[in-house]
Amino acid sequence: MSSIAAALAAIQATLPSGVSLVAVSKFHPVEALAEAYAAGQRLFGESRVQELAVKVPALPADISWHFIGHLQTNKVRQLIGLRPALIESVDSERLLRAIDAESERAGIVSRVLMQVHVAQEETKFGMTPDEMLGFFADRRFESLKATHICGMMAMASNTDDEARVRADFESVARLRSRILDVAPDLRGFDILSMGMSHDYPLAVAAGANLVRVGSAIFGDRGY
Numbered sequence: 001m002s003s004i005a006a007a008l009a010a011i012q013a014t015l016p017s018g019v020s021l022v023a024v025s026k027f028h029p030v031e032a033l034a035e036a037y038a039a040g041q042r043l044f045g046e047s048r049v050q051e052l053a054v055k056v057p058a059l060p061a062d063i064s065w066h067f068i069g070h071l072q073t074n075k076v077r078q079l080i081g082l083r084p085a086l087i088e089s090v091d092s093e094r095l096l097r098a099i100d101a102e103s104e105r106a107g108i109v110s111r112v113l114m115q116v117h118v119a120q121e122e123t124k125f126g127m128t129p130d131e132m133l134g135f136f137a138d139r140r141f142e143s144l145k146a147t148h149i150c151g152m153m154a155m156a157s158n159t160d161d162e163a164r165v166r167a168d169f170e171s172v173a174r175l176r177s178r179i180l181d182v183a184p185d186l187r188g189f190d191i192l193s194m195g196m197s198h199d200y201p202l203a204v205a206a207g208a209n210l211v212r213v214g215s216a217i218f219g220d221r222g223y
């Protein structure tokens with residue numbers, strides 16, 4: 001078994017049923033992804049449109065690609081053209097509107113997650129919890145024409161302080177239930193994407209049903 005296949009099997013063995021694994025393959029060569037594919041992996045995460053555009057045509061068509069990086073509005077058209085299965089990193093209403101307009105133009109419905117910022121680091125992206133709650137309380141999602149909001153994505157603080165990481169994940173799970181309280185008729189708001197290589201068990205414990213794991217599968221990215 002390749003080390004990639006072994007890592008995938010080891011991680012899958014720790015995930016309860018109902019939790020899906022996104023193999024975050026950014027910065028890794030197509031050969032590494034092909035190895036994961038051969039081991040049965042079908043869900044991959046990429047963070048740059050340019051890189052995704054190279055990898056999509058180079059790999060089998062039954063892969064589901066998740067876009068997980070910060071997306072500039074001037075890249076939205078190209079990304080929509082690549083037909084990602086899920087855009088996990090919608091970090092502003094402006095970006096959401098751009099995705100919606102471009103999806104309508106392309107005649108498709110895009111599936112997205114709203115990214116919330118709960119981590120300590122200012123450098124991370126996402127709406128604040130208050131902004132996001134307001135977005136749903138004001139029912140601003142109702143004017144979307146070609147976008148389905150399937151849930152939320154978040155990153156915890158980048159720290160060894162387990163209590164802090166756990167608190168970050170739990171605050172996202174609480175926000176999710178508050179959103180469902182203010183908009184109980186939201187349909188298909190089912191995905192909670194949280195957790196990376198070093199913290200995914202804590203995310204799963206807090207209720208994540210999608211985890212995004214890169215270096216624990218493919219090794220270091222060397223940056």
Ligand SMILES: *Cc1c(COP(=O)(O)O)cnc(C)c1O
Pocket residue numbers: 024026047068069155195196197198212213214215216
């Ligand atoms: C790179 C990245 C990951 C994976 O990180 P690892 O530490 O390599 O597991 C997960 N989520 C997002 C948003 C990322 O950018």
